Amino acid sequence: MQWLIGSLTILTGLVAVGVGLAVASRSVEAARRTCRRTASRAAGALAGWGTWFVGGFAGMALGLRWLFAVALWIGWTAAGLGLMGLGIRLIK
Secondary structure (H helix, E strand, O other): OHHHHHHHHHHHHHHHHHHHHHHHHHHHHHHHHHHHHHHHHHHHHOOOHHHHHHHHHHHHHHHHHHHHHHHHHHHHHHHHHHHHHHHHHHHO
16 A cells, blocks of 8 residues: 555656646746847837836846746755655655
Protein backbone atom coordinates (compact mmCIF):
# COMPACT_ATOMS: atom_id res chain seq x y z
CA MET A 1 0.00 0.00 0.00
CA GLN A 2 2.86 2.39 0.80
CA TRP A 3 4.35 1.68 -2.63
CA LEU A 4 1.14 2.90 -4.31
CA ILE A 5 0.91 6.04 -2.18
CA GLY A 6 4.60 6.77 -2.71
CA SER A 7 4.26 6.37 -6.47
CA LEU A 8 1.25 8.67 -6.56
CA THR A 9 3.13 11.24 -4.49
CA ILE A 10 6.09 11.13 -6.88
CA LEU A 11 3.73 11.50 -9.84
CA THR A 12 2.06 14.47 -8.15
CA GLY A 13 5.48 16.04 -7.63
CA LEU A 14 6.33 15.64 -11.31
CA VAL A 15 3.01 17.22 -12.24
CA ALA A 16 3.71 20.14 -9.89
CA VAL A 17 7.06 20.79 -11.57
CA GLY A 18 5.37 20.72 -14.98
CA VAL A 19 2.60 23.05 -13.83
CA GLY A 20 5.17 25.48 -12.46
CA LEU A 21 7.01 25.54 -15.77
CA ALA A 22 3.79 26.06 -17.73
CA VAL A 23 2.53 28.83 -15.44
CA ALA A 24 5.86 30.65 -15.55
CA SER A 25 6.13 30.48 -19.34
CA ARG A 26 2.56 31.73 -19.82
CA SER A 27 3.15 34.57 -17.39
CA VAL A 28 6.30 35.65 -19.22
CA GLU A 29 4.60 35.45 -22.61
CA ALA A 30 1.65 37.54 -21.37
CA ALA A 31 4.09 40.11 -19.99
CA ARG A 32 5.94 40.28 -23.32
CA ARG A 33 2.70 40.81 -25.22
CA THR A 34 1.60 43.55 -22.84
CA CYS A 35 4.98 45.28 -23.04
CA ARG A 36 5.00 45.21 -26.85
CA ARG A 37 1.41 46.45 -27.03
CA THR A 38 2.06 49.27 -24.58
CA ALA A 39 5.27 50.32 -26.31
CA SER A 40 3.67 50.34 -29.75
CA ARG A 41 0.67 52.35 -28.56
CA ALA A 42 2.93 54.81 -26.79
CA ALA A 43 5.08 55.28 -29.89
CA GLY A 44 2.02 55.99 -32.00
CA ALA A 45 0.19 58.27 -29.58
CA LEU A 46 2.85 60.15 -27.65
CA ALA A 47 5.77 62.32 -28.62
CA GLY A 48 8.87 63.41 -26.74
CA TRP A 49 9.60 62.29 -23.24
CA GLY A 50 6.18 60.60 -22.89
CA THR A 51 7.27 57.83 -25.23
CA TRP A 52 10.43 57.29 -23.22
CA PHE A 53 8.50 57.28 -19.93
CA VAL A 54 5.80 54.86 -21.04
CA GLY A 55 8.37 52.60 -22.74
CA GLY A 56 10.48 52.57 -19.59
CA PHE A 57 7.46 51.85 -17.43
CA ALA A 58 6.46 48.97 -19.72
CA GLY A 59 10.00 47.59 -19.49
CA MET A 60 9.95 47.85 -15.71
CA ALA A 61 6.59 46.07 -15.58
CA LEU A 62 8.03 43.34 -17.80
CA GLY A 63 10.97 42.91 -15.42
CA LEU A 64 8.65 42.62 -12.44
CA ARG A 65 6.56 40.01 -14.24
CA TRP A 66 9.76 38.07 -15.00
CA LEU A 67 10.67 38.11 -11.31
CA PHE A 68 7.16 36.99 -10.38
CA ALA A 69 7.33 34.17 -12.95
CA VAL A 70 10.68 33.00 -11.62
CA ALA A 71 9.34 33.06 -8.06
CA LEU A 72 6.30 31.03 -9.15
CA TRP A 73 8.49 28.53 -10.95
CA ILE A 74 10.80 28.15 -7.95
CA GLY A 75 7.83 27.70 -5.61
CA TRP A 76 6.15 25.04 -7.76
CA THR A 77 9.46 23.27 -8.33
CA ALA A 78 10.24 23.24 -4.61
CA ALA A 79 6.78 21.84 -3.87
CA GLY A 80 7.24 19.19 -6.55
CA LEU A 81 10.67 18.21 -5.29
CA GLY A 82 9.32 18.00 -1.75
CA LEU A 83 6.52 15.71 -2.90
CA MET A 84 8.96 13.53 -4.83
CA GLY A 85 11.21 13.26 -1.78
CA LEU A 86 8.23 12.29 0.36
CA GLY A 87 7.21 9.68 -2.20
CA ILE A 88 10.68 8.18 -2.24
CA ARG A 89 10.65 7.97 1.56
CA LEU A 90 7.27 6.26 1.50
CA ILE A 91 8.49 3.69 -1.01
CA LYS A 92 11.59 2.91 1.06
